[in-house]
Amino acid sequence: MNILRYKFFIFFVLLLSNIYAQSFRSEMFKNLYYSFDNKEYKSIVHLKDENFEEELKSLKSLKIKIDQEYLKEKVYYLRISSNNTINEISFKYTKKEENFYVRIDEYSDETLIIHFNKPDPLVDIEIYSLWEYENIYPYEKLIFGFVYGIIFCALFYNLILYIYNKKKYFLYYSFLQFAVLCLLLSLYFSFGIFYNLALLVDIEAFFIYLILIASGLFAVEFLNTKKHLPKMDFLIKTFILFGIVNIFFLLFWEEAYFDEGKISIIALSITVISSILRIIQKSKEAVFYLLGHVLILISVLIIEMDLIDINPTYLIHLVFPIDVLFFAFAISYKLKQSELKRLKNESLLIHQNKLASMGEMIANIAHQWRQPLTHLSYAYMNVQTAFEHDKLDKEYFDKKSFEIVGQIEFMSNTINDFRDFFQSNKKTNDFEIKTICEKTYALFESSFSHSNILFTIKSTGNTKIHSYENEFSQVVFNILNNAKQQLLKEDIQKPSIFLTIEEKQQYISIEIEDNAKGIKEENLNKIFEPYFSTKDNGMGLGLYMSKVIIEDHMKAKLGVKNSKNGAVFMITLPKKAPKRLFKKDF
Structure with a gap:
């Protein structure tokens, strides 16, 4: 399961993994079927992996079964995006900027069919609640643009600070914000900026592991774990190695060896424990560091364990700017303490x-x-x-x-x-x-x-x-x-x-x-x-x-x-x- 976003990403083997993702909103879909002639449909679970890439080229349509019992007194909107391969959708829809918007409720047909007019279809399905669609979606571009601006400013500012004083935690924090920015952009622009990379690798998993590596490097340097917490230093570096290994598997075998969700939760837990131990050791800057990581850990747990029925994309776009502020306070305080120590x-x-x-x-x-x-x-x-x-x-x-x-x-x-x-x-x-x-x-x-x-x-x-x-x-x-x-x-x-x-x-x-x-x-x-x-x-x-x-x-x-x-x-x-x-x- 993708820990940062519930989405149906129909592209090679991702069809098999994402369509059955365990979340509140995925329960409205019973099964997914495919067809090569728009007549005979087969369940996608019977599709053979070894023939998948070849058969995908001749894919004509997808059929999604909807659970109307789940939709009682509920209303959702689907945003269906593609790489310009969708010809028609069986439901009534509104089309805006190459995206199809479909209303789903208890009175909707129990079958949603998507027809393709080109080979190698790539489809992304985003699910909104009624409140999200009416109150957040109209301002989505403005909100996301603001979020990307905050993260880019943090990236650029800390990179300049690294050039100025050569402290490695500035460099690693810039690296972390770069990975976060890439992940958020890949979530929002599914078929835009990273389209060519998506043809080679699961880009969301790739950027998640990149964040894991950058976050570990930042934790080691910022908390000075090698000196103050040698055992935690070993654990953090071990998970950095896990991240590198998984990226290697993604690049060469198109599939991660370790589950990114479980690895991320464990890695975040270790950094949270490390920051608590540093606070016990009277490290005041670790307080802000702890708040930032606790916030990320809670949001990951909410999405991974389906604790709240919320659009993960919106949750992540809300959490990361706040996280940037916490880390900015932590870095500013550490910089101030370093300056006072230097003057002394x-x-x-x-x-x-x-x-x-x-x-x-x-x-x-x-x-x-x-x-x-x-x-x-x-x-x-x-x-x-x-x-x-x-x-x-x-x-x-x-x-x-x-x-x-x-x-x-x-x-x-x-x-x-x-x-x-x-x-x-x-x-x-x-x-x-x-x-x-x-x-x-x-x-x-x-x-x-x-x-x-x-x-x-x-x-x-x-x-x-x-x-x-x-x-x-x-x-x-x-x-x-x-x-x-x-x-x-x-x-x-x-x-x-x-x-x-x-x-x-x-x-x-x-x-x-x-x-x-x-x-x-x-x-x-x-x-x-x-x-x-x-x-x-x-x-x-x-x-x-x-x-x-x-x-x-x-x-x-x-x-x-x-x-x-x-x-x-x-x-x-x-x-x-x-x-x-x-x-x-x-």
Whole structure:
């Protein structure tokens, strides 16, 4: 029995299987007969399979016996479609767009005869209740078109998401929606889009197994069953294999090895159980996944076990768009959680990078404090000597006190700069780029002076922006620190770093250039990768986090190139404030 639609699909061996499908509405038909001369009729159950294809070419008519007892106080409409092979129908009918519409009730004749005028007839009989025919059928095209549009949008949207972030569950979900769309179209356009495929294979069974495969792949990836539910992962993959085997049998033997109805119910039950287990494991996105699969499972059970007298085509066209919404909620929630996790990891990496920079910062503070400490020592010795020789008057004491206070303030400012650099601040504010660059350079001033590194800042135009000040300072620190280390490593005779800030029409350009001989060509495309470093003890986080801060947080661009003297790091900052990504501090 076809689990997704009750229909009489008269095409080769499908005549034998579908005409006796067990459903409420099939009970109105007692038997099906065939004739090759429009005179003598034989029951189709006596038709030999080995001669079926040959005899079908000369088929002239079909006779369907109707159970009038079943039709007491009931009214149904039949929509009879074909591949332009029907010549006449014995009942009174209305013809619209190559389809024949026949009213069936307790007063109808007990025999319906369909005459053919061409060989190889292909017939599809759709059954409507009176209410369905009067209230749904007139708007069928509009409703189905809306349904197909929803499914196509879900397919296309998730395919774009896969291209953007390479998460496999987006790809598998797109595959699933493609299979669903094909199935629904094959149900509605029996002799249109998939006509040529129908000549080779049972297209509805083919697409059902395609849905089974896609649904299994999606479940494995979305629920991460391999990691969290290894036993259920094995079961799901087993039914994926069943689906592949059945498609193989359909393509080469025109008949499935396993019943698609039973396999689909079992497979859906397994995915429902898997989602329940993931919910128990505190996976919130599995809730929406569960609702979607429960909805599909209930609809399949209704059709397969004939629990409700309803047109299966309408039921499926109603259920799948709702299912799409549930899965959309599930995927959106999972994507949001992945984004929050990514931001949290980035925040941890930023902090880790700052800790990695702490040793360099302490060395810079040591250089910064060496001179004022020496000055304080001399000032103390001068005051002590003046006191011992009774020459310490108020004017001399005030002079030395002023010098001592100045040196202490300088040391205090150094500590403040150190504190500001390590402070976690995810808020945007207005700041001057040149000012931040100068403050960051101040952390290196003593070590640059000790290493004879010439540092020059050149700024033109208005360099004020609204962005993440603290994070931008860290980017400048990382680049300056890398440049300093490379200059010392290459033992450059006249080491220098040039920082240029230039206002453009839509953005502000920043270039930081050194004369440390540049970056090897094979490393230019790797320099911003995480954990890649050319230093012996480097962690490979500095430039990677600089890239993340500039491009993801500040919505700007960070690149690198070689000049004739060394490496040039280029930052392009938009003048307008970036959209804030951090909702909270982690």
